[in-house]
Amino acid sequence: MAGLPAAAGTPRAGAAKLGTWSDHRVERVLGAVACIVLLLVAGMVVFVFVRAWPSFADNGLAWFGSGGNVDQQLIDIFNSPADPDSYVLTLRAWPLLYGTFLTTAGAVFFGLTFALFSAIFIVEFAPERLRKVLEPVVRLLAAVPSVVYGLIGILVIVPWVNGLISQERKESVAYVVQLTGTNISVAVLILTIMITPIMIAIIVDALRAVPRSWTEGAAALGVNRWRVMWTISVRTARPAIVAALVLATARALGEAIMLSMVSGSAGFAPNPIDGITFFFEPTRPLAATIVDNAEGLSVVPLGQTLYAFAAVLLVSSMFLSLGGFLAKQPMRKYGIRP
Amino acid sequence: MKRLNLRAIAGVACVACLAAPAAASAKTTVTMSGSTSIQPLAAQLASSYLKVPGIRSKVSFRLAAGGSDIGINDVARGRVTIGNSSRDPVPGDPDGLVFNKIARDAICLVTHRSNAIANISQETIQAIFSGRVRSWSQVPGASASGPIDLVVRTAASGTQDAFQNIFMGQELRVSPSASVRSSNGLQAQAIRSNPNAIGYASFNFTEGLHSIPYRGVRCSLPNAKSGQYLGSRNFWMVTRGPARGAAKAFIRWIRRSRTANQIISTNWVPLR
Numbered sequence: 001m002a003g004l005p006a007a008a009g010t011p012r013a014g015a016a017k018l019g020t021w022s023d024h025r026v027e028r029v030l031g032a033v034a035c036i037v038l039l040l041v042a043g044m045v046v047f048v049f050v051r052a053w054p055s056f057a058d059n060g061l062a063w064f065g066s067g068g069n070v071d072q073q074l075i076d077i078f079n080s081p082a083d084p085d086s087y088v089l090t091l092r093a094w095p096l097l098y099g100t101f102l103t104t105a106g107a108v109f110f111g112l113t114f115a116l117f118s119a120i121f122i123v124e125f126a127p128e129r130l131r132k133v134l135e136p137v138v139r140l141l142a143a144v145p146s147v148v149y150g151l152i153g154i155l156v157i158v159p160w161v162n163g164l165i166s167q168e169r170k171e172s173v174a175y176v177v178q179l180t181g182t183n184i185s186v187a188v189l190i191l192t193i194m195i196t197p198i199m200i201a202i203i204v205d206a207l208r209a210v211p212r213s214w215t216e217g218a219a220a221l222g223v224n225r226w227r228v229m230w231t232i233s234v235r236t237a238r239p240a241i242v243a244a245l246v247l248a249t250a251r252a253l254g255e256a257i258m259l260s261m262v263s264g265s266a267g268f269a270p271n272p273i274d275g276i277t278f279f280f281e282p283t284r285p286l287a288a289t290i291v292d293n294a295e296g297l298s299v300v301p302l303g304q305t306l307y308a309f310a311a312v313l314l315v316s317s318m319f320l321s322l323g324g325f326l327a328k329q330p331m332r333k334y335g336i337r338p
Numbered sequence: 339m340k341r342l343n344l345r346a347i348a349g350v351a352c353v354a355c356l357a358a359p360a361a362a363s364a365k366t367t368v369t370m371s372g373s374t375s376i377q378p379l380a381a382q383l384a385s386s387y388l389k390v391p392g393i394r395s396k397v398s399f400r401l402a403a404g405g406s407d408i409g410i411n412d413v414a415r416g417r418v419t420i421g422n423s424s425r426d427p428v429p430g431d432p433d434g435l436v437f438n439k440i441a442r443d444a445i446c447l448v449t450h451r452s453n454a455i456a457n458i459s460q461e462t463i464q465a466i467f468s469g470r471v472r473s474w475s476q477v478p479g480a481s482a483s484g485p486i487d488l489v490v491r492t493a494a495s496g497t498q499d500a501f502q503n504i505f506m507g508q509e510l511r512v513s514p515s516a517s518v519r520s521s522n523g524l525q526a527q528a529i530r531s532n533p534n535a536i537g538y539a540s541f542n543f544t545e546g547l548h549s550i551p552y553r554g555v556r557c558s559l560p561n562a563k564s565g566q567y568l569g570s571r572n573f574w575m576v577t578r579g580p581a582r583g584a585a586k587a588f589i590r591w592i593r594r595s596r597t598a599n600q601i602i603s604t605n606w607v608p609l610r
Contacts (some may be wrong), residue, residue, distance in 0.1 A: 069514040075493035079405075154524070159531035167484040170534075174472045174485035177515050180532055265518045282517060292520040296494025299374075299403065 048314060051307035058089035063308070066094035070267035074293060078302045087301040095269040096309070099283035102184060102270065103259060104252040107191035111248060114192070115199035116234070116241070122200070123207040124229050135204070142197035150258035153190045158182050158262060165280050177268050177281055184270050185279045187263040191255060195248040202247065206240030207233050238331040246324035250317050256287035263288055286313055365395070366584040371402040372409015372422030375443065375496035375503075376573050380422055382601050383592055390591070397584045410435065413576050419585045421576040425503065437574045438581060440592050442607035444570035445500050446541060446549040446557035448526070450533045453482040458550045463505050466536060469513030474534065482534055488516035489528045489537035497522065501538045504569055540605050562607045570607065 056063055073091050080088035122134055162181030170179045210233045218228045234241075264282020267289070272278050284292070286309045296302045370380055384399040404412075406423040413421030414432035427437050447458060456479050465471040466486060474482040490512055491498040498512075506512065519525040522543040529535040530546050539547070541559055549557045552569045561567035575581075581589050592598045593609065602608040 071518060072511075072514045075511075078493040154527055154531070158528075162532055170485045171473070175469075175515075178485070178487045178517055180487050180517060180528075180535075182517065182528070260520055261524060265520070266515065268515075284518075292492050292518060293494055295492065295520070296374075299494070302494065 045314060048307055048311050051304060052311040054087075054301070054304045055089050055091065055308035056311075059091055063091060063093055064097065065092050066269065067092040070095050074267070074289075074302070074305070077305055078293075078296050078299050080299075080301050084300070089301050089305065091305055091308075093286075093309070093312075095267045096284060096286050096289050097312070098269045099184075099263070099267075100253065100285035100287070102283060103187050103191055103263065103285050104249060106184075106188035107195055107252050108245065108249050110188070110192045111196040111199055112241075112245060115196050115203055115244070115248075118196075118200050119203035119207055120229050120234070122204050123233075124225060138197050138200050138204075142201050144194075146194055146255055146258040149190050149194050150261035153186060153258065153262040154182070157186055157190070161186055161280075169277060169280070173274075173277060177266065179277070179280045180264065180282070182262050182264040182282060183280045184263065184283050187259055187283070190258060190262055191252050194255070194258065195251050198251065199244040199248045202244035203237065203241055206237035206244075209240075210236045236334055239328045242324055242327050242331070246320055249320055253313060253317060253320070254287055255285075256291040259285050260288035260291045265292060365398050367398050367400055368420065368584050368588060369400045369402075369418040370409075370420045370422055370575075371404050371412045371418045372420075372576075373406040373424040373499075373573075374403045374494075375424045375499045376422035376575075377401065377403045378496055379441065379573065379602065379606060380575075383598055384588075386597055386601060387588060387591055390595075397588070410576055413578055416578060419577070420581075420589075423574040423576050424500070424571060426572055426574075434579055436577050436580050438577065438589050439572050439609065440575050440589065441573040441602045441609060442562055442570050443500050443573055444541065444557065444562035444567060444607055445497065445504055445538050446544050446569065447505075447536065447552060448529055448539050448544055448547040448549050449536045450482070450529060451546070451548050452533050453480055453536075454548045455479045455481075455550045457554055458552055460505060460553070463552075464507075464510055467506060467512050467516075468510045469515065484534055487532055487535040488513060489525050489532075489535050490516045490518055491522075491525060492518050492520055495520075497538065497540060500571065504571055505538075541607075542605065559607065563609075573606065 068090075070092060076088050077091065080086065118138075122131055122138075126134060158181035160181070161183070165179050165181075173179060207229075214236065215228050215232050218232050219225070223231070263284050265284050265288065266282040267284055268282055270278050270281035270283050274281065290306050290309050293302060293306055297306060368384075370384075381401055384401060388394050388397070388399070402418075406425045409418070409421030409423050410431060411421075412418045414435060421435075423437070424443065427435070447463065449455060453474070455477070458479075462471075462477060466477065467488060467490075469488075471477060472485055474480040474484060474486055477486070490501075502512070517528065519528055522539055525537055526539055526543045526545075526547060529537050539549075541557070541562075544557070551557065552567065555561055555567045557567055557569060562570040575589055575592075577585055577589075580586075592602075599608045599610065
């Protein structure tokens with residue numbers, strides 16, 4: 001920046017004296033800001049792990065296993081005696097981990113399929129006038145706060161789905177689990193609606209960035225529009241698609257409020273063997289469990305348990321970023337990056 | 339997700355600031371422990387008491403939970419200034435304690451409007467919520483049919499604790515298959531949209547729901563104040579001997595001031 005006056009003819013020494021915003025200082029200030037961010041992230045990770053440690057230490061690897069009812073365990077942890085030596089920390093978090101996996105994987109699978117084809121349509125096939133409406137709407141949807149989706153979920157979709165489940169089906173499993181409008185299907189549905197727009201936006205940008213000469217070359221050889229899209233554009237845009245996937249997965253993984261509202265809020269592991277009933281079974285992912293129990297944060301052992309959930313989420317999002325980075329490597333040669 | 343963690347940490351930091359104000363030498367620190375049901379009320383009362391002109395320079399608060407018995411034991415041994423108890427005094431309590439009543443707490447049993455049960459007994463409530471009875475056809479007076487959907491609050495909720503103490507007792511537990519909600523509003527919404535649901539709530543969340551008369555008495559504010567409604571209980575601030583100094587002033591402010599009365603009536607039953 002300070003180079004500009006120099007280029008305009010001012011002697012270099014004068015520019016340095018000009019000074020508050022000399023290159024040198026700007027560099028240091030920006031460097032300091034960047035370091036603060038790094039320190040903050042590092043501090044946060046350390047803080048979460050230090051707080052979470054007693055929960056992991058008490059349970060060992062069984063923490064990740066199943067056994068007993070996780071909601072009952074959380075109640076026992078909350079009601080543990082005030083004496084630090086007799087804290088109850090027993091937890092088998094499998095239903096929560098499994099619930100997180102189910103909702104995230106389901107939403108990302110449906111969302112990606114939908115987003116890819118929508119993006120292809122917007123870029124290549126949509127009439128100009130429709131495209132002019134579609135694109136801003138998609139970008140707007142990507143910015144809607146999740147709690148709005150949650151509200152629409154419990155006010156509109158949940159009562160409707162509750163009516164769909166037959167009395168017999170509810171009665172058949174009444175002694176194990178309650179089937180209501182809040183269940184895994186609704187959670188996946190709304191989560192899909194929530195993460196799809198951001199994927200569409202990223203993939204659209206990527207498909208646009210494919211060099212025209214490549215697609216024109218293919219078209220000149222007589223390839224039809226669909227095959228040009230599929231074999232040239234989508235293939236070239238793969239790194240961007242992976243980036244969209246990582247971003248959307250991270251959002252789904254960390255979604256708390258909306259899932260706490262519509263997922264059924266029971267520490268239950270839906271079982272695919274149950275057939276159609278499976279789709280109506282409730283669950284509760286990790287992030288939603290944190291939100292649901294935040295009231296009891298002042299109870300030390302419950303706080304430690306909630307930090308353990310946070311630590312698991314942190315580690316999974318780190319692995320997610322790493323996985324995304326590694327997956328992009330072999331695609332780099334002909335790829336474009338967003 | 340990272341944003342969520344940051345927020346959580348900021349929240350914890352704030353709580354820590356509130357809970358442990360810098361110990362100034364001229365200040366009296368009023369310490370409290372005890373009932374988790376009273377804790378949110380006590381926290382709100384303390385923070386608005388500090389807004390009374392001139393109070394902040396004299397008094398600070400330190401608030402912990404633990405349960406009513408812990409509060410009573412702590413105050414009896416002089417570990418805290420005030421022990422919060424959401425149960426009435428029993429003969430086994432240590433001598434020399436004074437129970438100061440600050441509010442009442444009442445819980446209504448609620449169902450969907452279409453399932454207007456005329457009366458419910460404690461035995462029926464216990465059977466339903468412990469999961470022994472799972473079908474509305476086994477509940478006398480119910481017009482709903484099919485399985486019963488329990489909608490309860492998280493363990494950390496004061497309402498859940500109150501329900502447990504008033505209706506379930508120490509032995510029985512709420513069935514683990516119950517659907518858990520993190521706030522009164524979400525719980526009420528879940529019951530409003532499901533004809534098979536049953537749950538519990540404080541008065542101000544019973545709007546649009548049917549609240550079941552308990553042992554023949556309607557769940558209403560006057561009935562709870564008069565003590566006729568048996569689904570209510572007292573909130574006590576327990577002191578060793580009559581309250582003195584800052585604790586006395588605080589308890590008097592809770593009982594007399596309009597601000598305190600307003601705070602109490604948000605979720606609880608004021609004495610006046």
